[in-house]
Amino acid sequence: MADKIQEIIAELAKAYNMELETVTSYIAASTNLDGVRAEEIKKSLAADIPAELAHAQLIAKRIKTLGGQVPGSRALKFEQATLQPLPDSTDVVAVIKGVLDAEGGAIKQYGKLIELCNGVDYVTQDMCITILGDEEEHRQEFRGYLKEYEKAR
Numbered sequence: 001m002a003d004k005i006q007e008i009i010a011e012l013a014k015a016y017n018m019e020l021e022t023v024t025s026y027i028a029a030s031t032n033l034d035g036v037r038a039e040e041i042k043k044s045l046a047a048d049i050p051a052e053l054a055h056a057q058l059i060a061k062r063i064k065t066l067g068g069q070v071p072g073s074r075a076l077k078f079e080q081a082t083l084q085p086l087p088d089s090t091d092v093v094a095v096i097k098g099v100l101d102a103e104g105g106a107i108k109q110y111g112k113l114i115e116l117c118n119g120v121d122y123v124t125q126d127m128c129i130t131i132l133g134d135e136e137e138h139r140q141e142f143r144g145y146l147k148e149y150e151k152a153r
C-alpha cells in the first residue's frame with residue numbers, strides 16, 4: 001500500500017510538471033502568434049491558461065496530502081517538442097497540433113493515474129477523472145480548430 005502511494009505521488013509529480021509546462025507553452029503561443037487567423041486561437045489558448053494552472057495547484061495540494069513533497073523548479077523538466085516557438089509566427093496549424101500533443105499527453109498521464117489509483121486512492125482518482133474531463137474538452141476544442149484551419153490552408 002505504501003509503495004503504491006509512493007508510485008501515485010511520483011506520477012502526480014509528472015502530471016504537475018506537465019501542467020506547468022503547458023502553462024508556459026500556452027502563454028508563449030498565445031503571445032507569439034501573429035495574424036488575423038491566429039486571433040481566435042490566441043484567445044482560446046489564453047483562456048485555457050488559468051485552467052491548466054488550477055490543475056497544477058490541485059495536484060500540488062494532493063501530493064502534499066499524500067505525504068509527498070511538491071517538486072521545486074529545478075526538479076522540473078520541460079520537453080514538449082512540438083510547442084516550441086516557430087520561425088513562422090503565423091503558423092497556426094503547427095500550434096494547434098502542438099496543443100493536441102500536449103492535451104493528448106495529459107490525457108494519457110491522467111489515464112495512467114486513474115488506473116494506478118484503482119482500489120487504492122479514490123480521492124486522487126476522483127480528482128484525476130475531473131481533470132481528465134477538462135483535458136478531453138480542450139482536445140475536442142482544438143480538434144475542431146484543426147479541422148477548420150487545415151481546410152482553409
Ligand SMILES: [Fe+2]
Pocket residue numbers: 019022051052055106131135
Ligand atoms: Fe491540465
Ligand SMILES: [Fe+2]
Pocket residue numbers: 048052103106134135138
Ligand atoms: Fe488542457
